[in-house]
Amino acid sequence: MNQTQIEKAYKLAKERYAAVGVDTEAVLKKLQTIPVSINCWQGDDVGGFEQVGGSELSGGIQTTGNYPGKARTISELRSDIEKALSLIPGQHRLNLHASYLDNGGTFVDRNEIDPGYFQSWIDWAKDRLHGIDFNPTFFSHDKAADGFTLSHPDKSIRDFWIEHAIACRRIASEMGKQLGTPTVTNFWVPDAYKDIPADRVAPRERLADSLDEIFAEEIDPSLNLDAVESKLFGIGGESYTVGSHEFYMGYAISRQKLLCLDAGHYHPTEKISEKISSVMMFCPELLLHVSRPVRWDSDHVVCFDDELQQIAKELIRSDNLDKIHIGLDFFDASINRVAAWVIGTRNLLKALLFALLEPIEQLRRAELNMDYTQRLAYFEELKSMPWNAVWDYYCLKQEIPVGLDWFDEVKQYEKEVMSKRV
Ligand SMILES: C[C@H](O)[C@H](O)[C@@H](O)C(=O)CO
Numbered sequence: 001m002n003q004t005q006i007e008k009a010y011k012l013a014k015e016r017y018a019a020v021g022v023d024t025e026a027v028l029k030k031l032q033t034i035p036v037s038i039n040c041w042q043g044d045d046v047g048g049f050e051q052v053g054g055s056e057l058s059g060g061i062q063t064t065g066n067y068p069g070k071a072r073t074i075s076e077l078r079s080d081i082e083k084a085l086s087l088i089p090g091q092h093r094l095n096l097h098a099s100y101l102d103n104g105g106t107f108v109d110r111n112e113i114d115p116g117y118f119q120s121w122i123d124w125a126k127d128r129l130h131g132i133d134f135n136p137t138f139f140s141h142d143k144a145a146d147g148f149t150l151s152h153p154d155k156s157i158r159d160f161w162i163e164h165a166i167a168c169r170r171i172a173s174e175m176g177k178q179l180g181t182p183t184v185t186n187f188w189v190p191d192a193y194k195d196i197p198a199d200r201v202a203p204r205e206r207l208a209d210s211l212d213e214i215f216a217e218e219i220d221p222s223l224n225l226d227a228v229e230s231k232l233f234g235i236g237g238e239s240y241t242v243g244s245h246e247f248y249m250g251y252a253i254s255r256q257k258l259l260c261l262d263a264g265h266y267h268p269t270e271k272i273s274e275k276i277s278s279v280m281m282f283c284p285e286l287l288l289h290v291s292r293p294v295r296w297d298s299d300h301v302v303c304f305d306d307e308l309q310q311i312a313k314e315l316i317r318s319d320n321l322d323k324i325h326i327g328l329d330f331f332d333a334s335i336n337r338v339a340a341w342v343i344g345t346r347n348l349l350k351a352l353l354f355a356l357l358e359p360i361e362q363l364r365r366a367e368l369n370m371d372y373t374q375r376l377a378y379f380e381e382l383k384s385m386p387w388n389a390v391w392d393y394y395c396l397k398q399e400i401p402v403g404l405d406w407f408d409e410v411k412q413y414e415k416e417v418m419s420k421r422v
């Protein structure tokens with residue numbers, strides 16, 4: 001499609017939406033202000049740069065596939081992220097793991113890291129990104145080899161991970177300070193038993209104590225915000241996860257921390273779209289890990305599916321986006337990794353646009369009047385409204401490839417850059 005065709009289609013779409021009371025210009029202005037935190041770990045299969053060649057992945061998470069061209073160094077990863085960003089409209093954030101430190105090739109252990117190891121990331125982010133979010137890395141390490149970290153029965157192991165977490169909060173604050181936007185630091189620990197435990201209480205008490213020790217240092221919320229992420233189970237930890245949903249929901253509410261809802265961390269029929277409104281009533285803020293579970297926490301690339309649309313609607317309808325931090329969490333090694341970022345992020349943005357184009361007042365009125373026929377009629381008609389013409393116009397205005405044009409650019413980049421990484 002050429003520019004004139006895109007503009008013509010948009011003009012018609014604008015009129016169609018105006019007829020149901022939706023101002024597409026205002027919608028596009030709003031969409032531009034919503035940052036998405038793009039997960040760095042899609043680019044190298046969660047390997048990190050602690051050691052040359054990345055670390056062996058542990059913690060009950062798994063990447064599958066061996067598509068050629070994954071980033072092997074920090075500069076390759078940055079180049080891939082820059083390529084992806086050039087194909088995604090809007091200004092976004094980077095979600096970085098501590099294991100992606102810039103150690104100049106000399107190993108430094110997790111409890112010894114400081115902001116200096118992330119200065120090159122901060123400098124790189126300054127004129128490219130909306131900000132950086134951060135994650136202590138409690139996996140892929142010999143002190144996590146037996147499946148426990150912050151809830152480990154051995155105090156010296158717990159202390160090691162507490163030191164790592166404290167260091168991470170300080171690093172995150174420095175990122176927040178230099179970038180002028182709070183870093184959301186997300187705590188996910190893999191601690192779990194493969195088989196039925198004899199004591200479900202003690203590990204949870206130890207985890208709560210460790211977290212309290214980590215959060216004892218007050219940090220200005222304009223620099224850093226802490227989030228905690230629960231999980232149903234991981235591979236090798238099928239019977240009992242210390243940081244379950246109930247554990248972290250209670251912890252986040254009682255300590256007024258952010259709760260992180262990961263779309264893949266619940267029973268297969270449980271949906272995080274259903275949880276957002278309740279969590280927002282009791283937690284100060286919310287972090288999302290938008291992912292796509294296929295039968296388990298498989299971390300497939302986010303598709304434009306029903307659940308993504310429902311998540312986006314809940315976010316937009318909440319009218320509380322200042323307190324909701326949207327992150328992505330997927331890692332697929334079976335497809336081009338830059339394309340994975342582009343597909344997943346564009347899908348999330350499309351879902352947000354689709355949600356913004358909803359005539360919410362009319363739908364709420366129908367619901368209050370118990371006119372569920374009108375509600376369903378509207379929901380269904382809205383699905384075939386020309387929202388895609390609004391999306392194409394948004395990409396055009398942001399000077400981002402429209403439609404599948406982005407794919408040609410990824411193929412070109414694969415040919416010229418990624419395929420040479422052997
Ligand atoms: C790599 C991340 O920390 C990880 O995906 C975590 O957020 C998670 O969801 C673990 O299952």
Ligand SMILES: [Mn+2]
Pocket residue numbers: 188229262289329
């Ligand atoms: Mn997650």
